[in-house]
Amino acid sequence: MSLIQTLSDVNNTFLSRRELTCDFAGLGGKLKTLEAVDMITKEFKLDGKIVIPMRLKTNVGMLKVTGTFYVYDDEGLAKKHINPTIFSRLEKTKAKIAEAEKVEVPAEEKTVEVPAEEKTVEVPAEEKTE
Secondary structure, eight states: OOOOEEEEEEEEEETTTTEEEEEEOTTTTTHHHHHHHHHHHTTEEEEEEEEEEEEEETTHHHHHHEEEEEEEEEHHHHHHHOOOHHHHHHHHHHHHHHHHHHHHHHHHOOOOOOOHHHHOOOOOOOOOOO
16 A cells, blocks of 8 residues: 555656656644655656645545645756745755764764773782781
8 A cells, every 4th residue: 555646747848847746644633845846756767857845635524635746857947936935944954863873873882882991901909917
């Protein structure tokens, strides 16, 4: 069973883009835009193309999210057609994710493992004087 159900898949030759409308079953309130883009990219094998999430709408009373995506071959053409605020929001989100990953890495590097040979310290036994 696939989580993604395609509602419409239109090639808009006038604007040189592909417009996808899909339902994500069981992800109401849990789906993030970049996760949706990754799922669409993998499902439709869109590697190397620009996928832009235009709208994610959660349906009332259901665990279903309806998403609209535009797929461009050329990033310059996408920036001409689409509002620049959408690109700035995507860049901010990507920057936050990169920063969160960068913060997590040094925490792991702080734990330094000591070799087993250095862990055992021999303490000389006290000599009894009688």
